[in-house]
Amino acid sequence: MIRENIEAVKARIARASARCGRDPHSVKLVCVTKNVPVDGIEEVLALGVEDIGESRVQEAVLKHGRIGTRAVWHLIGHLQTNKVRGAPAIFSLIHSLDSERLAKAVDSEARTGGKVQDALVEVNISGESQKYGLRPEDVPDFIDTLTSFSNLRVVGLMGIAPIVSRPEHARPYFRTLKEIFDAAGAGRMPNVEMKYLSMGMSQDFEVAIEEGANIVRIGTAIFGE
Numbered sequence: 001m002i003r004e005n006i007e008a009v010k011a012r013i014a015r016a017s018a019r020c021g022r023d024p025h026s027v028k029l030v031c032v033t034k035n036v037p038v039d040g041i042e043e044v045l046a047l048g049v050e051d052i053g054e055s056r057v058q059e060a061v062l063k064h065g066r067i068g069t070r071a072v073w074h075l076i077g078h079l080q081t082n083k084v085r086g087a088p089a090i091f092s093l094i095h096s097l098d099s100e101r102l103a104k105a106v107d108s109e110a111r112t113g114g115k116v117q118d119a120l121v122e123v124n125i126s127g128e129s130q131k132y133g134l135r136p137e138d139v140p141d142f143i144d145t146l147t148s149f150s151n152l153r154v155v156g157l158m159g160i161a162p163i164v165s166r167p168e169h170a171r172p173y174f175r176t177l178k179e180i181f182d183a184a185g186a187g188r189m190p191n192v193e194m195k196y197l198s199m200g201m202s203q204d205f206e207v208a209i210e211e212g213a214n215i216v217r218i219g220t221a222i223f224g225e
């Protein structure tokens with residue numbers, strides 16, 4: 001089943017890319033394996049998936065212990081400042097940078113590990129108070145404050161659309177994030193390079209690709225509910 005699901009998701013990514021004249025290989029599929037056991041991760045790696053997304057540091061550390069660098073690890077869930085330890089050691093990309101305090105902790109932990117940590121700034125595009133991320137209007141100033149962290153590199157933005165009845169209804173939220181992304185890229189600061197736009201999940205990834213996503217994070221469409 002997982003094999004068929006991955007093939008179907010890849011085909012849908014290719015069709016969505018083609019619809020807007022984009023190369024399907026320019027869209028990175030991050031396979032979201034929160035609550036999926038290590039065997040499931042092994043299965044998708046064997047099918048050619050390289051990028052694995054996890055929500056929690058602790059769970060990822062355990063899985064990383066078994067799988068290691070055979071996968072490229074993404075932290076997609078909210079990161080608490082007191083859970084940062086160990087994260088830079090395993091994650092290639094942290095998608096959920098959302099406060100200066102967190103940035104400071106990540107920068108410091110990355111320095112200890114002798115690494116420059118790539119991260120995306122999470123933006124609360126839905127405006128729902130229970131969602132994480134910066135308010136859109138706060139993004140430029142936030143990015144400015146990050147330029148002083150020498151072991152942290154901002155490489156793009158991440159956003160989560162609200163749950164809507166039809167994927168099409170998520171489009172305005174993705175469009176807004178793309179606009180913020182383009183505006184932030186114009187600044188040209190030393191440790192900021194706007195190259196990744198992480199948006200789109202099982203429910204809405206095709207619309208996200210049409211609106212410019214180049215990373216999609218997909219769990220349910222591959223592993224089921």
Ligand SMILES: *Cc1c(COP(=O)(O)O)cnc(C)c1O
Binds near residue numbers: 160
């Ligand atoms: C769980 C999760 C996903 C994957 O969602 P699906 O609907 O299962 O594809 C993507 N992004 C984030 C931040 C998540 O927490």
